[in-house]
Amino acid sequence: MEKEFTYCMPTQICFGAGAAKKIGDHIKGENVLIISDPFLYSNGTAKEIGDCMTGKKVTYFSEIEPNPSCESVNKAAAIAREIHADCVVGIGGGSSMDVAKAVSCLVDNEGSLYNYYSGGTHTFKPRKTMLICVPTTAGTGSEVTNVAVFTNKKIGIKMPMVNQYFWADYSVIDPELTYTLPPQMTASTGMDAFCHAIEAYWNKESVPICDMLSIGALKLIMENIKKAYDCPNDKKARGNMILASLTAGISFSQTRTTGIHALSFPLTTEFGANHGTACSITLPAFIRLVSHNLPGKMNDLAHYLGYEDGLALADAVEALMISMHMPVRLHEIGVKDSDLEHITQVGLGAAIIHLTPAEMNEETVYALLKSIL
Numbered sequence: 322m323e324k325e326f327t328y329c330m331p332t333q334i335c336f337g338a339g340a341a342k343k344i345g346d347h348i349k350g351e352n353v354l355i356i357s358d359p360f361l362y363s364n365g366t367a368k369e370i371g372d373c374m375t376g377k378k379v380t381y382f383s384e385i386e387p388n389p390s391c392e393s394v395n396k397a398a399a400i401a402r403e404i405h406a407d408c409v410v411g412i413g414g415g416s417s418m419d420v421a422k423a424v425s426c427l428v429d430n431e432g433s434l435y436n437y438y439s440g441g442t443h444t445f446k447p448r449k450t451m452l453i454c455v456p457t458t459a460g461t462g463s464e465v466t467n468v469a470v471f472t473n474k475k476i477g478i479k480m481p482m483v484n485q486y487f488w489a490d491y492s493v494i495d496p497e498l499t500y501t502l503p504p505q506m507t508a509s510t511g512m513d514a515f516c517h518a519i520e521a522y523w524n525k526e527s528v529p530i531c532d533m534l535s536i537g538a539l540k541l542i543m544e545n546i547k548k549a550y551d552c553p554n555d556k557k558a559r560g561n562m563i564l565a566s567l568t569a570g571i572s573f574s575q576t577r578t579t580g581i582h583a584l585s586f587p588l589t590t591e592f593g594a595n596h597g598t599a600c601s602i603t604l605p606a607f608i609r610l611v612s613h614n615l616p617g618k619m620n621d622l623a624h625y626l627g628y629e630d631g632l633a634l635a636d637a638v639e640a641l642m643i644s645m646h647m648p649v650r651l652h653e654i655g656v657k658d659s660d661l662e663h664i665t666q667v668g669l670g671a672a673i674i675h676l677t678p679a680e681m682n683e684e685t686v687y688a689l690l691k692s693i694l
């Protein structure tokens with residue numbers, strides 16, 4: 322008998338080339354806060370989308386940094402409260418959308434993010450402020466999850482926050498926004514989506530509906546990521562990549578991620594690797610490990626993708642990463658032998674690591690890291 326499961330994805334998805342131009346159709350109320358990073362503001366993307374919101378009063382907050390801090394959230398929330406925002410729109414990669422999630426809640430909830438996150442004792446009451454997410458990379462999946470990741474600068478740790486009010490009301494998925502992504506970002510964000518899909522697939526909390534979404538996303542990524550990397554103007558490849566990122570996002574929104582993401586946290590905060598690189602650098606090693614523990618499920622996946630078994634899939638993924646000039650060894654991002662124990666400890670501190678279908682302890686995690694040093 323199939324396992325019991327629940328499935329909840331309450332976000333309305335609007336997908337299509339040019340979808341961002343119709344964003345105004347979805348917004349209720351007058352006052353809108355658009356949250357983006359400085360690059361998307363200075364290159365005109367945020368403004369172009371804001372200009373499509375006919376009849377709305379649009380304010381911009383464009384100070385979002387990678388691995389956004391609680392302080393950035395609080396700063397944006399102060400502006401949202403000041404303008405009495407009816408709608409918060411996060412435009413960008415995961416950082417901007419994650420901040421938008423928390424800000425939309427803080428408009429209707431007093432205090433700072435620290436009251437609700439990382440040891441904070443308050444819980445959000447339902448938000449009245451609309452939340453819309455608009456991804457500009459094909460990778461994060463944040464537009465369809467109830468998870469946001471923030472950095473607590475007080476203790477120097479990056480941690481996910483899960484909240485029922487973080488589901489966006491609308492997610493507008495417009496492949497046109499990804500046409501100008503540079504090759505290196507296409508590679509790292511696309512491999513992040515690969516990790517989301519495969520971590521949902523092998524997750525201890527895997528959901529049959531999501532297994533199907535994951536398999537579809539993984540096939541789309543294997544068939545399209547190199548095309549999008551080599552030919553940034555390949556519209557079909559771009560459309561397939563953002564569709565893959567979306568379906569991978571829906572998949573891991575139900576299961577959360579596993580060891581790959583747990584170990585990525587110290588690799589980003591302490592070694593400066595971007596999120597997609599920090600995740601995918603351990604991906605082939607995790608595929609090898611999980612293939613050993615879940616041979617049936619991993620062989621099914623490998624066969625569907627055209628490989629003999631899980632180990633052959635791991636080799637193919639590693640070769641794909643090398644072909645896109647991505648690091649596949651930890652020393653390439655500055656990690657030394659003497660750092661491995663610390664990375665192991667921080668990774669083991671993230672609860673998601675125990676959703677990996679393998680024993681995750683000091684010895685096994687250290688051995689995995691050592692194998693790819």
Ligand SMILES: [Fe+2]
Pocket residue numbers: 461513514517582596600
């Ligand atoms: Fe990720």
